[in-house]
Amino acid sequence: MDADVIIIGAGPAGSTLATQLARSGISVLLVEEKHMPRHKVCGEFITPEAFPTLERLEVRDAIHRAGAQPITRLCLTASNGTKVETSIAEMSRGARSALSLSRARLDQILFEKAKQAGSVCLEGVAVKNCIFEDGSPCGVEAMSIDEGRMVTFRSRLVVDASGRNSRLMLTREERAAGARGGRLYALKAHLRRVEGITDQVELYFFPQGYGGLSRIEDGLVNLCFITSERAIREAGGDPPAVVDRTIKNNSLARSRLLHAEVEGRWLTVGPLRFGARRLAQSGVLAIGDASGMIDPFTGTGIQIALRAGELAAEAIIKAMDSNSDLFPHAMAHYRTSYEREFGRRMKVAALLRRAAFSPQTANLLAALLARAPQLARRLLRATRA
Numbered sequence: 001m002d003a004d005v006i007i008i009g010a011g012p013a014g015s016t017l018a019t020q021l022a023r024s025g026i027s028v029l030l031v032e033e034k035h036m037p038r039h040k041v042c043g044e045f046i047t048p049e050a051f052p053t054l055e056r057l058e059v060r061d062a063i064h065r066a067g068a069q070p071i072t073r074l075c076l077t078a079s080n081g082t083k084v085e086t087s088i089a090e091m092s093r094g095a096r097s098a099l100s101l102s103r104a105r106l107d108q109i110l111f112e113k114a115k116q117a118g119s120v121c122l123e124g125v126a127v128k129n130c131i132f133e134d135g136s137p138c139g140v141e142a143m144s145i146d147e148g149r150m151v152t153f154r155s156r157l158v159v160d161a162s163g164r165n166s167r168l169m170l171t172r173e174e175r176a177a178g179a180r181g182g183r184l185y186a187l188k189a190h191l192r193r194v195e196g197i198t199d200q201v202e203l204y205f206f207p208q209g210y211g212g213l214s215r216i217e218d219g220l221v222n223l224c225f226i227t228s229e230r231a232i233r234e235a236g237g238d239p240p241a242v243v244d245r246t247i248k249n250n251s252l253a254r255s256r257l258l259h260a261e262v263e264g265r266w267l268t269v270g271p272l273r274f275g276a277r278r279l280a281q282s283g284v285l286a287i288g289d290a291s292g293m294i295d296p297f298t299g300t301g302i303q304i305a306l307r308a309g310e311l312a313a314e315a316i317i318k319a320m321d322s323n324s325d326l327f328p329h330a331m332a333h334y335r336t337s338y339e340r341e342f343g344r345r346m347k348v349a350a351l352l353r354r355a356a357f358s359p360q361t362a363n364l365l366a367a368l369l370a371r372a373p374q375l376a377r378r379l380l381r382a383t384r385a
């Protein structure tokens, strides 16, 4: 046996679970296919509801030292220019500000914490399959990318934290993810010389999708947006041309990006699928995006991944203590707490998704919310803890 628990993927979900299990004396093998630090397509907005978990992980100071920026306001602009603005304090009860930090830095901090707590952490090792004994998972087969050979690791429990493209959780039909052309992709870059982005995160809706800008460390601004495969194809797949034909259809975004310059390179991911998926498959427990992905306009995916890591840790620790069959016992606890914390939020996000991808509905909703700020706050809170 190489470990009690093997965790596939060292994003926020996997590293949190690894830290909490290792702290309680459970042996953990955390397997990550990339080398840290690695970039990630993400708006890089950390909602205040994530702070309690970051405190418990004891990484708040490291996050501030890494250059995290305070965000005190959220501004939404519909494609017809209607604006809805709220303070983070009103959106997330009691919080003065949210934070923004590149995923390269955030995920590295969380990964280092998992190591410090005593997890064995491997980088450059991509899990290919789960291995089974008497129908139950008993480890994984993986490719050591640096050594160019397959390796096998054995454990009592396998947890999938490999994100939205999970090999183990996605069915073949889900991989197809909708009709060609209409499928959704996300683009991200770090920018310099962006006008007027200070302590606010701005979300822009436009006929082909939505996206946002917010300041991160080192004087950079994160630009991240979602659009259709058709829009990308029409722009010849060239990111600056995609920006011109999509997010710049929103007049506020256009003015912000007038003199912007890209630092580093563009990242693209897709096709994207949003919504609840499954919490387990064939005896493998799933956490974070592997179990389903909340829509990025909520800015809560990182928080859900962190918290799901904690909930799974509590469930696994209880199951280990009870000395009964590990997977069913852990799964029962995890399912109950997951539903309690995230069930309603996933449903609210699914309802709002219709507006996010329909300019007419988004314009109507923005007009309503601009006149009823109380309603705007209640809606935003309903997508959070």
Ligand SMILES: Cc1cc2nc3c(=O)[nH]c(=O)nc-3n(C[C@H](O)[C@H](O)[C@H](O)COP(=O)(O)OP(=O)(O)OC[C@H]3O[C@@H](n4cnc5c(N)ncnc54)[C@H](O)[C@@H]3O)c2cc1C
Pocket: 008, 009, 010, 011, 012, 013, 014, 031, 032, 033, 034, 040, 041, 042, 043, 044, 045, 046, 047, 125, 126, 127, 128, 161, 162, 163, 164, 167, 186, 187, 224, 225, 226, 272, 287, 288, 289, 290, 293, 296, 299, 300, 301, 302, 303, 305
């Ligand atoms: C366009 C967009 C914008 C977003 N903006 C925000 C935002 O502003 N704020 C927010 O809170 N959330 C945002 N999110 C959501 C957020 O990025 C995710 O919810 C979060 O990253 C989930 O964390 P995770 O740990 O579950 O998975 P991930 O962060 O995806 O981590 C999974 C890890 O597993 C590794 N891995 C994958 N396959 C294997 C394998 N076979 N073997 C080994 N390792 C593997 C990957 O390399 C990766 O490091 C956004 C998402 C998108 C698509």
